[in-house]
Amino acid sequence: MSQQPAPAARYRTRPTIVDAIRFDGTHASVLNVMHFVDAGRGTTEIRIRAAEKASGSSIEIPSPDGWVCIDAGDWLMRDANGRLARYSNTVFTADYEPLPDGEE
Template identity: 35%
Template sequence: MSMQDRPESLDGLLGFITAALPDEPTVTTEDRAALAKLKAKKRELEAQQEAKIPGVAQYRKRPVVVDALQWTGENIVAALNFFDAGRGTTVVNINAPADRSKGWIEIPTLEGKMRASVGDWIIRGVQGEFYPCREDIFRATYEAVEG
């Protein structure tokens, strides 16, 4: 293929490659795998194009250090001390039944009262505000600060 015959788009390239790969035993598994990767890349690029909405841009969360306590249902005193250290914010309600795994803690947030279940993290934000965060989201968003 000459430079003038070279496809200008990914669609053209995929069409060219597909036409060049007859359904014969001479086509290797590696060839088919390479074509599958190209098709997957095409789908990824199309999805990215569809996701672009006028006026919408992407933003990265600024790296800030927050204090956090994981609510276990057993650490009532630690939770109370954590809230007290947060400039006088008080816990609205703690439910600590005999089976601590079913306990929860209700805290005031900027959006109103929210509950943290056992295993959730309670975070003190940069302005001293508190909010609960599920374990999976906490692990995906935060990492421990060394030192």
């Protein structure tokens, strides 16, 4: 007797709380990202590239998976495992919302 394949079903992502910061291309934003990335992890290097692209400034940040490149307007996210990931503003704001004050 063979089993019938399960029918398609709908899924949603589990609620996940992440830390994130938006890079806007300014010098102050570079410093804020540097503090965000270091956050007790001992990061000693961040690469800053000139604003030669239409998108403006970009920075590269070291991670265990290689260098993460973020452009002005992108979000840098750190998940519960400490992994860094880049998200465009469109994707980040579609997937995440600010946590209400006092909620962890």
